[in-house]
Amino acid sequence: MAENKFLLIPGPTQIPNRVLTAGAQPMVSHRSGEFVAIFNELRENCKSIFKTKEEVLIMTCSGSGSMEAALINFLRRGDKVLAVSVGNFGDRWRDIAEAYGFQVDYLSFPWGQAADPQAIADKLAADVNKEIKAILVQHHETSTGVYNPLPEISRVRGDHPALLMVDAISGLAACPLEMDAWGLDVVVASSQKALMTPPGLSLIGVSQKAWAAAENSDIPKFYLDLKKAKKYAADGQTPFTPAVSLVYAMNEAVKMIVEEGVDQTIARHYRRRDVVRAALQAMGLRLLADESCAGGVLTAFYTPENIPPKALTTAMNQSYQVAMAGGMGKLKPTTLRFAHLGYMRDLELAAGIVALEMALLANGYSLQPGAAIAAAEGVWGRQ
Numbered sequence: 001m002a003e004n005k006f007l008l009i010p011g012p013t014q015i016p017n018r019v020l021t022a023g024a025q026p027m028v029s030h031r032s033g034e035f036v037a038i039f040n041e042l043r044e045n046c047k048s049i050f051k052t053k054e055e056v057l058i059m060t061c062s063g064s065g066s067m068e069a070a071l072i073n074f075l076r077r078g079d080k081v082l083a084v085s086v087g088n089f090g091d092r093w094r095d096i097a098e099a100y101g102f103q104v105d106y107l108s109f110p111w112g113q114a115a116d117p118q119a120i121a122d123k124l125a126a127d128v129n130k131e132i133k134a135i136l137v138q139h140h141e142t143s144t145g146v147y148n149p150l151p152e153i154s155r156v157r158g159d160h161p162a163l164l165m166v167d168a169i170s171g172l173a174a175c176p177l178e179m180d181a182w183g184l185d186v187v188v189a190s191s192q193k194a195l196m197t198p199p200g201l202s203l204i205g206v207s208q209k210a211w212a213a214a215e216n217s218d219i220p221k222f223y224l225d226l227k228k229a230k231k232y233a234a235d236g237q238t239p240f241t242p243a244v245s246l247v248y249a250m251n252e253a254v255k256m257i258v259e260e261g262v263d264q265t266i267a268r269h270y271r272r273r274d275v276v277r278a279a280l281q282a283m284g285l286r287l288l289a290d291e292s293c294a295g296g297v298l299t300a301f302y303t304p305e306n307i308p309p310k311a312l313t314t315a316m317n318q319s320y321q322v323a324m325a326g327g328m329g330k331l332k333p334t335t336l337r338f339a340h341l342g343y344m345r346d347l348e349l350a351a352g353i354v355a356l357e358m359a360l361l362a363n364g365y366s367l368q369p370g371a372a373i374a375a376a377e378g379v380w381g382r383q
């Protein structure tokens with residue numbers, strides 16, 4: 001009998017009891033001083049996690065809603081954008097942009113690799129009339145576990161005026177991110193990934209340069225009007241009824257990260273990454289991403305040739321109540337994603353490794369039982 005599933009998926013992630021309890025508080029008016037105090041505390045703490053002095057807007061919608069908001073608030077109808085894709089979510093930037101009729105220049109890289117800043121530099125150099133108004137990119141690409149080199153991507157813009165719009169939905173608080181120091185213009189995040197909160201809220205950090213561009217935007221918007229959201233945020237409010245319980249929950253989760261220190265939280269994610277990489281390699285499994293670009297969110301790996309991914313997820317789910325994520329898009333038939341983000345104790349991570357090992361054994365794969373845990377212990381023992 002198990003009350004909870006153990007989640008090894010990249011969102012929704014496990015929720016700490018402190019956060020669950022905060023989200024279960026009796027309802028208050030979202031126009032009350034009580035709510036304003038919580039909302040303002042959350043706004044300030046979000047800025048410190050984004051490493052920005054700018055406003056971080058708190059939206060009641062999933063992360064994709066805020067990606068859409070980014071495109072319709074800071075651009076003009078039919079603008080040209082450069083969509084940089086290293087996987088499934090890079091393609092989502094392109095798809096949303098196409099849905100709104102932007103001219104999309106699509107620059108893709110092999111899945112499992114990071115974006116090459118030089119290729120972006122070449123695109124911008126060729127754009128002599130400065131028609132590209134935004135570069136769309138992932139901070140961490142969740143379909144592959146790859147962390148993109150944002151400081152370099154930002155730097156190669158030189159004096160090109162394109163806004164840099166970053167989907168940090170899975171990477172925020174799991175991989176390094178410095179909105180101001182790196183010159184990022186729009187940064188989107190979401191509650192249900194490393195922020196340890198149920199799904200339903202997303203965050204958008206906006207630079208002064210992007211706010212200036214918003215003044216010229218001619219695209220229709222109403223619920224996702226960010227200028228309106230900014231005006232209300234200054235009074236600790238939202239234009240529409242927010243998901244009050246989620247605001248209470250996220251305030252607690254973000255406080256936990258600030259109490260630990262965001263850099264320490266990220267370092268903990270990278271240590272888990274090292275543990276999982278060592279354990280999977282000890283099982284003889286091939287990893288998708290090279291260590292040089294592997295982020296702290298998840299580790300994607302190929303299943304053994306004669307064992308379909310689904311056989312392993314089914315075995316883990318049925319025998320151990322463990323949910324591990326399948327591959328996405330073209331990686332679905334051959335890979336799984338071992339997520340290690342958010343709220344997870346080291347011993348739970350060890351249990352996840354054991355569940356995978358047992359599922360492999362149950363499917364006839366030959367391995368040395370315990371070798372993966374020994375490799376994990378080797379990494380833990382290092383610090």
Ligand SMILES: *Cc1c(COP(=O)(O)O)cnc(C)c1O
Nearest residue numbers: 062063064089140142169170190
């Ligand atoms: C999860 C995720 C999304 C989608 O977010 P939703 O909250 O499901 O809309 C987009 N981009 C990345 C990188 C993600 O990990």
